[in-house]
Amino acid sequence: MRGPGGSKWVDPAPFEVSRPRLPWWAYLPGWWKLAALPVLLALVAAWLLARAVRLVVRYPLAVSLPLVGLLVYRSFGPWGLVVGGVVLVLVLLAWARWARASFVRHAWHRALSEWRRATVYVPRWRTVVRLAELAKATPDRKEYRPRLGRVRAEGWRDRVRVRVRMIPAQSPATWEAQRDGLAHSFGATSCRGRVLRPRLLELDLVHRDPLHRPVPVPELATDAEGVDVKRVIVGRTETGRPWRLRLLGSQVLVVGVPGAGKGSVLWSIVWQLAPAVRAGLVRLVGIDPKGGMELGQCPEAFERIVYDNGPDAVELLETVAAQVKERAARYRGVRRLWARETGEPFTVLIVDELADVIAYQPDRKLRERAAQAVQTITSQGRAPGFALVGLVQDPRKEVVGFRHLFSTRVALRLDEPAQVDMVLGDGARARGAAAQEIAEDTPGVAWVRQEGVREPVRARAFHVTDTDLSTLRGYLAAGQATVHTLPIVEPPATGHEGVAA
Secondary structure, eight states: OBOGGGOBOOOOOOOOOOOOOOOGGGGSOHHHHHHHHHHHHHHHHHHHHHHHHHHHHHOHHHHHHHHHHHHHHHHHHHHHHHHHHHHHHHHHHHHHHHOHHHHIIIIIHHHHHHHHIIIIIHHHHHHHHHHTTOSEEOTTSOEEOOEEEEEEEOSSEEEEEEEOOOOTTOOHHHHHHTHHHHHHHTTOSEEEEEEEETTEEEEEEESSOTTSSOEEOOOOOSOGGGOOTTSEEEEEETTSSEEEEOOTTOOEEEEOOTTSSHHHHHHHHHHHHHHHHHHTSEEEEEEOTTTTTTGGGOGGGOSEEEOSSSHHHHHHHHHHHHHHHHHHHHHTTTOSSOOGGGOOOEEEEEEETHHHHHTSOSOHHHHHHHHHHHHHHHHHSTTTTEEEEEEESOOOTTTSTTGGGOSEEEEOSOSOTHHHHHHHOTTTTTTTOOGGGOOTTOTTEEEEEOTTOOSOEEEEEEEOOHHHHHHHHHHHHHTGGGOOOOOOOOOOSSOOOOOOO
16 A cells, blocks of 8 residues: 555554553442541541651650640740740759769750751651662562661760661671761761661661770779679770679680780789789789780789790699699589689789780690690689680681680770671671771770670770889789788699590
């Protein structure tokens, strides 16, 4: 078929348009819709009520204060509102003056939490999670987006509880990869996350480091009976609470790069144990392979010190291991855990640069004997009253192959993110422990994980200066005459005791 002028006729393409789709309820008869109208209105009312309740829960102060003000205005007029406002201000000032801690916790932080949630997190939340690819959309355009839960501001930290509707291929590691982006998006210096339970994450957006200033040491105590080896205070946590380190029934491993503050942890322990050391209730034994550069600053605190990693150091380790076995044999059938009532001192063995003794010692036989003795102390010493405090720089397994025997682990500044889990255990970095991000100008800041506590704690040890060490030397030297120590128990003749299974 040809068109006008002899041109070939071409049929036009049919007009294609998508057929409109109506919702299912549009096909219902009219009387069905009329009968369902009361139910629909009830559901809408319930939804509005739930939204109102959620608003009151999220912003109790922002909702209650205007309502109370309106009630006062309607009851007493404008002057009543002015008088009520003045009285409220005076009450808050008196509360802040006479009970500052309570005011900050129950009033200031609550008001700050509501303000930051309404002005920072709610307006930015949807955009941030979308751009960070934490929200996903299905082919049918249904979006799965994390829900913003409670926001708790603590002045230096905003604790954001994020309820995540987990979708396929998403895991907490996805949030771990976006920590830096989330921190910058909400104006924070760092972001830490932890898994509370399946499908529930909690983020800590830190705006100011509460541990940026050194923590001064307290005054030396005079009461030796007040020294509790179960709760030795060696610093302060980021929440402002004392950092308590357990020695009785525990073995302590302190890991950090040079300059991270291992000496701060070491001397904080010695400082707090000094009254008991002077009274003979606690005995300190030390090994310093660096020739005494560290422990030699206050040798008066130690009953016995070895300043190398050679035969003398190995002999001391084997001596302590023999004492562990000898005391455990005497406690058999009598008691299960050392107590002060036994009349025997609690023994703390401090090994600075533990790797120099058990890994870097060139003599293979000495290295094996040292490692065997350390394993005996760490595996059997907790019950008879022996604690080992080992300090190392390298946490790799080939350096300290028995890290699992240390129930308390302290991670100071580290070089690599992978080292965090080496020190604190698998999953510690995913739960927020970022030891690799500790600033170089904050020595003594560490992440701590103790036995029985799942979440690692961030803390800073006391800053013990050279002047403090001079004071400590004078304090211990003045009471040396009253110190009562036990004789050193010689190891067996073979010097090769196996480690209990």
